[in-house]
Amino acid sequence: MRQRTVIWTIVIGFFVAAALGLALTRPRAPETISDTRVMMDTSIEIRIFGSKRTLEAAFKRIQEIDELMSRTRKGSDIYKVNQQAGGEWVKVSADTFHVIETALRFAETTGGLFDPTITPLVELWGIGTGNPQIPDQEAIEQAKGLVDYRRVDLAPSSRRVRLTQPGMGLDLGAIGKGYAADSVAQLLRERGVESALLNLGGNVYVIGGKPDGTPWRIGIQDPFSDRGTHVTILEVRDTSIVTSGPYERFFIRNGKRYHHILNPETGYPADTGLASVSIISPSSITADALSTSVFLLGLEKGLALLEEMEDVEAMLITNDRKVYLTSGLKQQVKSLAKGFEFHD
Amino acid sequence: MTRSRYFRPGDLIIYGALLIIFVMGTLIAAGGLGEEGAVAVITQDGKEIRRINLGQVDEPYEFQVENEEGDYNIIRVEPGRIRVIEASCPDKVDVKQGWISGAHQSIVCLPNRLVIRIEADAPDAQDGIDGIAF
Numbered sequence: 001m002r003q004r005t006v007i008w009t010i011v012i013g014f015f016v017a018a019a020l021g022l023a024l025t026r027p028r029a030p031e032t033i034s035d036t037r038v039m040m041d042t043s044i045e046i047r048i049f050g051s052k053r054t055l056e057a058a059f060k061r062i063q064e065i066d067e068l069m070s071r072t073r074k075g076s077d078i079y080k081v082n083q084q085a086g087g088e089w090v091k092v093s094a095d096t097f098h099v100i101e102t103a104l105r106f107a108e109t110t111g112g113l114f115d116p117t118i119t120p121l122v123e124l125w126g127i128g129t130g131n132p133q134i135p136d137q138e139a140i141e142q143a144k145g146l147v148d149y150r151r152v153d154l155a156p157s158s159r160r161v162r163l164t165q166p167g168m169g170l171d172l173g174a175i176g177k178g179y180a181a182d183s184v185a186q187l188l189r190e191r192g193v194e195s196a197l198l199n200l201g202g203n204v205y206v207i208g209g210k211p212d213g214t215p216w217r218i219g220i221q222d223p224f225s226d227r228g229t230h231v232t233i234l235e236v237r238d239t240s241i242v243t244s245g246p247y248e249r250f251f252i253r254n255g256k257r258y259h260h261i262l263n264p265e266t267g268y269p270a271d272t273g274l275a276s277v278s279i280i281s282p283s284s285i286t287a288d289a290l291s292t293s294v295f296l297l298g299l300e301k302g303l304a305l306l307e308e309m310e311d312v313e314a315m316l317i318t319n320d321r322k323v324y325l326t327s328g329l330k331q332q333v334k335s336l337a338k339g340f341e342f343h344d
Numbered sequence: 345m346t347r348s349r350y351f352r353p354g355d356l357i358i359y360g361a362l363l364i365i366f367v368m369g370t371l372i373a374a375g376g377l378g379e380e381g382a383v384a385v386i387t388q389d390g391k392e393i394r395r396i397n398l399g400q401v402d403e404p405y406e407f408q409v410e411n412e413e414g415d416y417n418i419i420r421v422e423p424g425r426i427r428v429i430e431a432s433c434p435d436k437v438d439v440k441q442g443w444i445s446g447a448h449q450s451i452v453c454l455p456n457r458l459v460i461r462i463e464a465d466a467p468d469a470q471d472g473i474d475g476i477a478f
Contacts, residue, residue: 221478
């Protein structure tokens with residue numbers, strides 16, 4: 001009698017142990033975690049195949065970069081440099097120094113069309129703020145006179161920066177998100193993350209492929225439609241895709257649209273016949289700076305610049321819905337949304 | 345009355361308890377106790393203000409989210425999906441974006457610092473796109 005009880009207990013106990021063992025050791029379904037937060041004046045999505053702690057570290061990195069490079073945040077490196085315009089040298093962090101140097105290199109490459117000292121014009125127009133305005137010509141001329149990347153002094157050995165004229169101001173808005181993406185990607189890789197997707201206000205960076213091993217599928221925004229509508233889809237791994245276009249930040253006055261990509265030569269929003277420029281490059285800072293540069297240069301000069309660059313592919317869309325691809329993309333992009341056609 | 349050779353009242357409790365643990369263990373192992381359906385999380389200024397299991401929505405409904413400055417977004421919830429239908433911000437990017445329902449999808453209203461996102465457990469987005477470069 002007692003023996004029976006013991007046997008039953010052992011048998012059931014075995015099943016219980018087996019079930020618990022299964023529950024505890026069962027390989028977890030691939031754990032992808034993500035969050036979307038409003039930071040750097042835009043929406044930041046980080047999606048990783050990894051731990052919550054790593055995700056938090058990634059957002060913290062974004063926060064740090066914003067605190068260094070925001071133009072409007074009191075106490076940031078850029079804020080301090082701008083405050084001291086025409087005056088003292090300002091020591092900045094290694095991150096900020098690197099981004100300023102890179103921005104100045106693109107300024108040279110584009111003959112000053114891409115200019116990180118665009119601040120006086122940006123502030124004059126106020127596009128993206130609650131109070132945009134069409135400035136009068138006199139104000140535009142005056143602001144234009146304060147935009148000149150050649151008047152930024154750098155002292156690399158001591159990491160100091162100086163703007164040589166009062167009223168000048170740096171703005172890293174056209175390159176900062178690219179740097180942030182590169183920096184977060186580096187942090188994630190150092191922590192062993194092999195699959196991740198970052199979307200920093202439309203700047204996409206992917207690490208590896210998706211957790212299931214297939215490539216990431218990234219849509220390129222249709223510049224004539226609402227957010228989320230795509231012209232085509234790219235299948236990518238370990239690269240970054242950055243798109244610039246006039247449709248993202250703008251205001252409409254007297255039936256005319258004024259967008260946020262300002263041409264420092266005219267002082268007005270750039271009008272080059274391009275509707276959007278997408279750059280694909282493993283370096284997101286390059287992709288970010290190039291997308292704005294090519295947009296400002298226009299179709300022909302833009303394509304010529306792209307020819308010179310290594311590890312860079314691009315997709316340009318004109319206002320008349322023609323799509324231009326660099327050679328490396330031609331095999332990949334086979335179909336376009338309705339209404340668009342390939343050049344050629 | 346003869347007492348059962350195998351089942352004494354005391355033993356039954358033990359058998360019962362063991363059986364329950366066994367069944368629970370199996371269920372957990374099979375993942376059958378996890379939450380089902382897409383969960384939408386709404387945050388404002390980084391703080392979670394609402395969490396909605398879209399899989400458990402029977403009747404569509406709408407509600408308004410407001411910040412201290414009086415800026416607002418009106419959000420509509422239907423079975424399995426969520427969207428913004430009206431907003432005080434000038435560009436209305438959030439309204440134009442329409443419905444979201446798939447894992448990791450999000451709607452952001454920058455001026456009002458509002459984020460609606462679908463948690464990772466949801467089914468994948470139907471358009472098969474992981475992200476969009478804009």
